[in-house]
Amino acid sequence: MCVESLTYGALGARLNISPAAARALARRLQLPRSRSADGKALVSVDLTQIRHTPHPPVRRQPGEVAELTAQIAALRSDNAQLEAVSAGHRADFERERERADRLMAEVRQATAEVTAAREMAARLDGEIAVLRTRARTDSSIDKTERRLGQLAATLVESDRKAARR
Numbered sequence: 589m590c591v592e593s594l595t596y597g598a599l600g601a602r603l604n605i606s607p608a609a610a611r612a613l614a615r616r617l618q619l620p621r622s623r624s625a626d627g628k629a630l631v632s633v634d635l636t637q638i639r640h641t642p643h644p645p646v647r648r649q650p651g652e653v654a655e656l657t658a659q660i661a662a663l664r665s666d667n668a669q670l671e672a673v674s675a676g677h678r679a680d681f682e683r684e685r686e687r688a689d690r691l692m693a694e695v696r697q698a699t700a701e702v703t704a705a706r707e708m709a710a711r712l713d714g715e716i717a718v719l720r721t722r723a724r725t726d727s728s729i730d731k732t733e734r735r736l737g738q739l740a741a742t743l744v745e746s747d748r749k750a751a752r753r
Contacts, residue, residue, distance in 0.1 A: 593622070593630040595670060603640050701750070708746055715739055 594602065608633075614621065620632045719735050723730035 590636070591634050592633055593624075593632050595624070595628050595630060599631055599633060602635060603638070605640070613638075705746075705750065712739065712743065 596607040596610045596614070599614065600607045602611060603613070605613070611629075614631045614633070617638070622630050622632070624630050715735075716739065719739070722735070
């Protein structure tokens with residue numbers, strides 16, 4: 589049981605791994621660390637207790653690289669096609685949104701016209717009721733006829749306004 593204080597580079601050289609892998613191993617095993625006089629990190633380690641076998645580097649066959657490159661090219665072309673389709677859908681969405689906005693404006697305008705027409709109809713109903721009451725109680729037919737003429741003129745004017753819209 590010989591405990592040594594090694595830098596990550598020295599530990600990596602002893603275990604036949606890179607300094608970054610040695611640092612990761614020291615952290616994973618929670619080995620005690622300290623600083624040397626020159627500021628480098630030292631790891632206290634007993635090499636007899638570490639059972640580390642480095643993995644051989646992965647080497648790809650030339651056929652695999654070509655296959656992966658072809659797959660990447662296919663995915664890029666698929667991505668370009670999907671972006672084109674997406675742009676078309678976006679244009680459709682924008683067109684439909686504008687159409688919906690126009691329709692909503694028309695609906696609001698129609699609602700305002702209907703409300704105004706209802707108010708006019710209620711006012712005219714009130715005037716007709718007043719005229720009927722006067723006709724029953726008032727002996728002056730001339731006033732009633734004049735008022736009916738005004739009412740007819742108001743109806744014609746309202747009808748012309750509605751026809752212009």
